[in-house]
Amino acid sequence: MGNEAIGLGAIRAGVRVALGYPGTPSSEVLETIAGERGGGVYVEWSVNEKSALEVGAGAAMAGKRVLVTMKQVGLNVASDPLMSLNYLGVKGGMVVMAADDPGPISSQTEQDTRHFGQYAKLAVFDPSSPEEAYLMIADAFECSEAIGRPVLFRPTTRVCHSYASVEPLDALAPPEPAGFGREGGRWVIFPRLARANHVEIERGLLDLADRFSSYPGNVMRGAGRRGIASGGVSWLYVLEACGETGDECRMLKISTVPFPARLGAEFLQGLDEVLVIEELDPVIERELILLAGQRGISVKIMGKLSGHMPYAGENTPDGVRAAIENFLRPRCAGAIPSKGEAPPSAAAPALPVRPPVLCAGCPHRGAFFAVKEAARGRKAIFSGDIGCYTLGNALPLDMLDTCLCMGAGITMAQGLSLAEPDALNFAFIGDSTFFHTGIPGIINAVFNGHDIIVAVLDNSTTAMTGGQTHPGVGRTLMGRPAPKMSIYDVLSSIGVNDLRRVSAFDLAASKAAVTRAIEARGVRAVIFEGPCAALSKKEGRSGCMVDEHLCFGCSACVKKLGCPALSFSGKFARIDRDSCTGCGLCKSLCSTRAIIGGDER
Amino acid sequence: MTDCLIAGVGGQGTVLASRLISSAALARGLDVRGAETIGMAQRGGSVLSHVRMGRDIKSPLISPGRADVVLAFELCEAARASGYLKRDGLMVACDRVIQPASGYDPDAMRALLEASVPRLLILKSGAIGAACGIRALNTAIIGAACARGAFPFSIGDMEKIIDERFDADGSRMNRAALRLGETLAAAGEDREGRGERHGDD
Numbered sequence: 001m002g003n004e005a006i007g008l009g010a011i012r013a014g015v016r017v018a019l020g021y022p023g024t025p026s027s028e029v030l031e032t033i034a035g036e037r038g039g040g041v042y043v044e045w046s047v048n049e050k051s052a053l054e055v056g057a058g059a060a061m062a063g064k065r066v067l068v069t070m071k072q073v074g075l076n077v078a079s080d081p082l083m084s085l086n087y088l089g090v091k092g093g094m095v096v097m098a099a100d101d102p103g104p105i106s107s108q109t110e111q112d113t114r115h116f117g118q119y120a121k122l123a124v125f126d127p128s129s130p131e132e133a134y135l136m137i138a139d140a141f142e143c144s145e146a147i148g149r150p151v152l153f154r155p156t157t158r159v160c161h162s163y164a165s166v167e168p169l170d171a172l173a174p175p176e177p178a179g180f181g182r183e184g185g186r187w188v189i190f191p192r193l194a195r196a197n198h199v200e201i202e203r204g205l206l207d208l209a210d211r212f213s214s215y216p217g218n219v220m221r222g223a224g225r226r227g228i229a230s231g232g233v234s235w236l237y238v239l240e241a242c243g244e245t246g247d248e249c250r251m252l253k254i255s256t257v258p259f260p261a262r263l264g265a266e267f268l269q270g271l272d273e274v275l276v277i278e279e280l281d282p283v284i285e286r287e288l289i290l291l292a293g294q295r296g297i298s299v300k301i302m303g304k305l306s307g308h309m310p311y312a313g314e315n316t317p318d319g320v321r322a323a324i325e326n327f328l329r330p331r332c333a334g335a336i337p338s339k340g341e342a343p344p345s346a347a348a349p350a351l352p353v354r355p356p357v358l359c360a361g362c363p364h365r366g367a368f369f370a371v372k373e374a375a376r377g378r379k380a381i382f383s384g385d386i387g388c389y390t391l392g393n394a395l396p397l398d399m400l401d402t403c404l405c406m407g408a409g410i411t412m413a414q415g416l417s418l419a420e421p422d423a424l425n426f427a428f429i430g431d432s433t434f435f436h437t438g439i440p441g442i443i444n445a446v447f448n449g450h451d452i453i454v455a456v457l458d459n460s461t462t463a464m465t466g467g468q469t470h471p472g473v474g475r476t477l478m479g480r481p482a483p484k485m486s487i488y489d490v491l492s493s494i495g496v497n498d499l500r501r502v503s504a505f506d507l508a509a510s511k512a513a514v515t516r517a518i519e520a521r522g523v524r525a526v527i528f529e530g531p532c533a534a535l536s537k538k539e540g541r542s543g544c545m546v547d548e549h550l551c552f553g554c555s556a557c558v559k560k561l562g563c564p565a566l567s568f569s570g571k572f573a574r575i576d577r578d579s580c581t582g583c584g585l586c587k588s589l590c591s592t593r594a595i596i597g598g599d600e601r
Numbered sequence: 602m603t604d605c606l607i608a609g610v611g612g613q614g615t616v617l618a619s620r621l622i623s624s625a626a627l628a629r630g631l632d633v634r635g636a637e638t639i640g641m642a643q644r645g646g647s648v649l650s651h652v653r654m655g656r657d658i659k660s661p662l663i664s665p666g667r668a669d670v671v672l673a674f675e676l677c678e679a680a681r682a683s684g685y686l687k688r689d690g691l692m693v694a695c696d697r698v699i700q701p702a703s704g705y706d707p708d709a710m711r712a713l714l715e716a717s718v719p720r721l722l723i724l725k726s727g728a729i730g731a732a733c734g735i736r737a738l739n740t741a742i743i744g745a746a747c748a749r750g751a752f753p754f755s756i757g758d759m760e761k762i763i764d765e766r767f768d769a770d771g772s773r774m775n776r777a778a779l780r781l782g783e784t785l786a787a788a789g790e791d792r793e794g795r796g797e798r799h800g801d802d
Contacts, residue, residue, distance in 0.1 A: 001637070024640035106640030129661075162636040162651075162661035165627065233661070240659035317660040351681050354701040356611060356646035391644060395702060464641065534612075564645050567700045576699070578735045579612075 002130035002159045005166050006097065006137050007032025011041065013138035014174035016064040016092070019044045019052040021436065022465035023071030024106040025160035026099035030069050031468075034477050045468050045477045048406070048436040049078035053096065057081060060090035060150070061187055063177035065141055069097045072111050073405065077437070083120050086149050087197045088189055092177055093141035094150040096122075101157050102279040102314035108386070108405060110312060112280035113154040117257040121201050123208055124152040124257035125217070128235040130164040136217060136255070138172055145174075147204050152257075156279060158233040158314070205258050213262035217255035220267050224249045226328060227267060227274040229284050231255055234277045237320035248328055259287035268297045275327040276303030279315050302327070358391050360565035361581025363504035363530025364457050368392045368399040369561060369585070370510030370528075371426060371455055374518060380424040381416050385409035385438075387430035388463045388532075396562045400428070407437025414441075414450040424518055425452045432462035432470040434487055439494070445523045446495045453517050454496070454525040456487055457504070459532040467535050487527055496525050504530035507588040533581050541582035542597050546573050550594035557586040557595065602655030603753050604663045608682035609674035609739075610699045611643040618672065618739045619650035624762045625754040626654035636661040645699075647678055654753055670751040672742050675699050676710050676723075683718050692718045693746040693786075695738060697726035722749070722789045729781060737778030744782025749793065756783055 007029045010018065018033045018041065020026065034043040046052035049070040056066040070078060075098040082096060098116070101107040117124035125140045127133035133155055144151040185193070212218055222242075227250040230238045235253045242248065252267045254260065268274070268291060276285040285303035292299050302308040309323060358365050368389075371382075384390055384400035385408065393400035402412055413427035429438045434456055445452055462468040469475050474484035488501050498520045500513040510528060517524040544565075551572040558568045565580040566573060573594070575586075584598035605622060609615045616637050623633045631654045638648040651663045665684045671692045673679030679694035686692055694714065698707045715721060722745060729741045740763070747756045756779060763775045 105638075105642075158636055158661055161639045162634065163623065164634045164661070165632050236659045236661070316664065317662055318664040321664075351677060352701050352703040352705045354610065354645070354647045354677070356641045356644040357702065359612070359644060388644060391641075464644075562702055564699065567704075578730075579699075 001028060001161060001163045002133055002155060003028035003161070004032045005130040005134040006153075006155065008036065008168065009134040009137035010067045010095070010141075011036055012169060012171050013093075013141045014065050014172055015041060015067045015141070016177065017042045017056060017059040018067045018069070019046050019056050020069030021046055021049045021052055021074055022462050022468040023074050023099075024465055025101060025157040026069050026071045026074070026097060027465045027468065028160070029067075029097060030477065033067070043477045045470065047471060049074035050081060053078040053081045053085070056094060057085050057090070060092045060094035061088075062180035063092040065092045065174055066094045067097060068094070070099075071107065072098050072100045072113055073108055074098065075113060075116060077406065079116075079120070082122075082150065084189055086120060086122055086201065087194050088187055089148040089197070090144065090150055091148070093144040093174070095137065095140045095144060095153050096150055097153040097155070099155050099157070099160050100280060103157065105157050105314070110280055112283060113152055114257050114283045115281045117152045117154070118283070121205060122150065122152050122257075123147070123205075124154050126154050126232055126255045126257075127159055127217075128232055128253070128255065129159060130162060131166045132217065132255075133159055134166050139215075139217070141174070143208075147208065149201070149204070156232055162233075209258040209261050212256045212258065213260035215256060215260065218260045218263055219253040220251065220263060222247065222250045225270065225272045226250070227252060227271045228277060228324065228327070229254065229267065229274055229288060230277040231284055232279055234279055234315045234320060237315060237317045238277055238324065240317055241321040241324045254284050257283070259284070259291075261291060264288060264291045265295055265297070268292055268295075268299050271299050273300045273327070274302065275308065275323065276301065277309060277315065277320055277323065278303070355394060356391055357394055357562065357564050358388065359533045360563050360576075360579040361533035361583040362388070363459050363528065363533070363583075364389045364392060365397070365561060365563060366504040366507060366510060366530065366583070366585045367455060367457050367528035368397045368428075370507055371514050372397065372399055374511045374514035375424055375426070378424050378518065379420075379422060380426060381413070381420060383409040383413040383416065383425070383427045385427070385429045385433050387433050389428055389430055389457050392428065394562065396559055406433055407441055410438055410441035410452070410454055411444060413452040414445050414448070417451045421451070426455055427452055428455045428457060430463070431456065431458040431460065431472050431487060432468070435471045435485070439490065442491065442494055442496065442523065450523060451521060452523055453514075454523070456525060456527040458487055458527055458529045461532045461535055463532045463534060467532065491525050491527075496523050498522065498524035499527075500525070501527045501529060504528040505583050505585055507585060533583070536581075542599050543577050543580035543582045544575050544584065544586060544595050544597040545577075546575055547594045547596055548572050550592045552592055552594075554591070556591070557589050560589060561586060602653065602658065603670070603751070604668045605652040605654070605670045605672065605752070606663050606668040606682055606685045607650040607652065607672045607674070608678040609648055610678060611638070611646045611648045613648075613674045614736075614739050615648050615650040615674065618743060619652050621740075621743065621759065621762055621766065622652050622752065623654070624766070625752065625758045626652075628758060628762065629754050631753055632656055632658055634658040634661050647681060649682065670746055672746055674739055674742065676707055676714070677701070677705055680710055680714050680717075683714065686718060689720065691720045691722070691746065691749055691751050693722045693724065693742050693749070693751070695724045695726040695729070695742060697738065720791075720793065722786060722791050722793070724782070724785050729778065732781055733774055733778040737774050740775040740778040741782035741785070744779035745786035745789075747779070748783040748786035756780070
C-alpha cells in the first residue's frame with residue numbers, strides 16, 4: 001500500500017521521530033513505522049495535529065529527522081505552528097505529510113495542499129504512485145535539510161490506498177542529529193527576525209524553482225505541437241491513455257511546489273495548445289499560464305480554469321482518456337471508440353444505495369436512540385462532530401443537524417443556544433475528538449455560562465480510522481502503558497457539575513440520564529460508554545435471535561434502530577447471526593420479548 | 602494483463618481477498634497494482650477493491666467495462682459492480698444478501714444479474730457457510746474463479762499464499778473453502794459448469 005511505502009521510505013531515509021493524528025487517507029503511514037521500527041525510532045499518536053507538529057518542531061530544531069502525518073483537514077489544525085515554523089526553520093529534516101482526498105471519499109473538503117504550500121511558502125512533494133512515494137519521501141527529507149525548512153509531502157487517496165510492487169533499497173545514512181543549540185536567538189520568533197527570514201524564504205523558493213527543473217520527479221517527454229501537463233495519480237491515467245512515449249504530444253509531469261519554471265518554459269516553447277490534467281485546484285494550470293505570460297509565450301492553456309476539466313471530484317482513467325481524445329482529435333470527438341470495450345449498454349436499473357452505517361453492535365446507536373427518545377416532543381438541535389458517529393445522521397436514527405469539523409459540535413451548540421434559547425442544544429462528540437479539540441469548547445461553555453447538553457460517545461478508541469490509541473485508552477503507539485485519562489474527571493474538573501456516566505447498551509439508564517440532563521440548565525454532560533463493536537467483536541456474548549412464535553411483526557426494532565443485523569422478512573424480524581454481536585439493544589425495544597439471546601457467555 | 606474487481610459490503614473482507622490475490626500474482630513474478638476503499642465506506646457501505654496483474658500497469662483503478670473478472674461477496678453489490686465487467690468477462694458472485702436500509706428484493710436482483718451478465722456463477726453462501734464457516738465465503742469465491750481460469754495463478758499457488766497468511770486453523774478452513782469453491786465451479790449450474798462454452802469464447 002502507498003502508505004506502507006511512505007512509512008518504509010521514511011525509515012529508509014533515517015526518520016527518528018514520527019508523529020501524527022489519524023485521518024483517512026493518512027493513518028497507515030505511522031502504523032507502518034510503528035510496526036517496522038528498529039531501535040531508536042520514536043512514534044506517537046499525538047492528541048491532535050497541532051500538538052504533533054509542535055512536538056516534531058522541537059525534535060527537528062535539535063537536528064532529528066521528523067515525519068508528521070495527517071490528513072488535509074488536519075493540516076488546517078496544524079497550520080498555526082507550521083506557518084511560523086517555516087520562518088524559524090529546522091535543523092533536522094522535517095517532512096509534514098498531509099494526505100489530500102480528491103472526491104472527496106472520506107473528508108469534509110477538497111482542499112489542495114499544494115495550494116497551501118504556495119500560501120505558506122513551503123516546498124511540496126507530490127508523488128504519483130506508491131513506488132515514487134517510497135523514493136520521494138527521502139528526497140523530501142534531504143530537501144528539508146538542505147534548505148533548513150520544513151517541507152510538505154502531499155500524496156492523495158489513490159496513492160495512499162493503492163498498491164504496487166516496490167523494490168526495497170538500502171537504508172540511507174543521514175547526518176547524526178547535532179543536538180539543540182541556542183544559536184543567538186535563532187529559534188525565537190520576533191517581527192524583526194520574521195522580516196529578515198521572509199526575504200530568505202523567498203530567495204530559497206526561487207532557488208528551489210530552478211533546482212526542481214532538474215529534479216527526476218519532474219519529467220518532460222514526447223514531441224508535437226500539443227502538450228499535456230499533469231501530476232499526481234492523474235499522471236498514471238495520462239500514461240495509460242497516451243502510452244509511455246507520447247508519440248502524439250509533448251508530456252509534462254510536475255511533482256513539486258515551487259513550480260520548476262525552467263522546465264515549464266521549455267515545455268511550453270513551440271506548443272500551440274496545452275491540456276492540464278490534475279486533481280483538486282488548478283495549481284499546475286495557473287503556473288503554466290503565469291509562465292506563458294511572464295515569458296511572452298503564445299500558447300492556449302486549457303484545464304479547470306477554461307472549463308475543459310471538471311473542478312470537483314477525483315479524476316478517473318476513463319475521464320482522463322476521454323479528455324485526451326477530445327483534446328488531440330477534437331473534430332472527431334465521439335466518433336473514436338475508446339480503447340477496450342464500452343460498458344454494457346443495457347441501462348442498469350437504479351440499485352438501492354448503500355450508504356455507510358453504524359455497525360451492528362455499535363454503542364453509538366444506543367446513545368443516539370436514548371437521546372432521541374428522551375428528547376421526543378421537545379424542540380431540540382443536535383450538533384454532531386467528526387467520527388463514526390457522524391453516521392448517526394442516517395435514517396432511521398436521523399440524529400445529526402450539524403457537523404462542521406473536529407471539535408466544532410460543542411462550540412456550535414453554544415452559538416445555536418444563543419439563537420435558539422428555547423431549544424435543547426445537544427452536542428455529540430467521540431472520545432478521541434474530545435481529546436483532540438473538544439476540551440477547549442467545553443471550557444468555553446462553562447466559562448461563558450452556555451446552555452448545552454454534551455453527549456460524549458466513548459467507545460475507547462479512534463474508531464473511524466481503524467482503532468488508534470488516544471489519551472483515554474491507556475496505551476501509546478510505542479506500546480507502552482499510559483495513564484488512562486478519564487473523560488468524567490476531565491469534565492468534572494472543568495466544572496461540569498451536571499455529569500452522568502451510563503452504559504450505551506442500557507437503554508433505560510441512558511434515557512433516564514438524558515431526561516435528567518434535559519431538566520437541568522447550564523452545561524450538562526452524559527458520557528455513554530461501550531466498546532467499539534469493530535474492535536470487541538463478539539467477545540463474550542451470544543448473538544440475538546427472534547422467537548417467531550412471539551414476534552408479531554411490528555418491525556419496530558428494524559424501523560427504529562437501523563441496525564444492519566436486523567431485517568424484516570415480511571412476517572417477522574430477522575437477525576443476521578453473522579453480524580449480530582448480541583449487544584441486546586433491540587431486546588429493550590421489543591414489546592413482546594420476542595428477541596432472545598445476547599447473554600454473557 | 603488480468604483486471605480483477607472485488608465488490609462487497611464494508612466489513613466483508615474485500616481488502617484481505619485482494620491481498621491474497623495480489624500475493625499469488627506477485628509470487629508468480631507478475632507486477633501488481635491496485636486500489637482499496639478505505640475509510641467511511643468500510644462501515645457497511647459499498648466497497649470495491651481493484652487488483653490489476655500483469656506487466657506495465659499504470660493506473661491503479663480499473664475502468665468500467667474492462668474487468669476480466671469480478672468477484673462479488675454480496676448479491677446487490679454484484680449487480681452494482683457488473684458494469685465493470687468486460688462483455689466476455691467472468692463474474693463469480695454469491696447469493697448472500699445484506700440488506701441496505703432501503704432494502705431490495707433478492708429474487709429480482711438475481712434475475713437482473715442473470716439477464717445482464719453472460720458468464721455468471723452464483724455460489725450458494727449458505728452451503729459454504731455450513732461447510733467451512735461464513736468467514737471463508739470469500740475464499741470459496743476465489744477458489745471458484747481460480748478453477749474457471751480467471752487468474753494468472755493456480756489453486757495450488759493460492760494454497761501456498763493461504764498457508765503463509767493464516768495460522769493452522771485459518772489455513773485449514775480457507776484451504777477447505779478454496780477447494781469447495783473449485784468443486785462448486787465444476788458442478789456449477791451455469792452454462793460453463795454444464796460444459797457448454799460461451800458464444801464469444
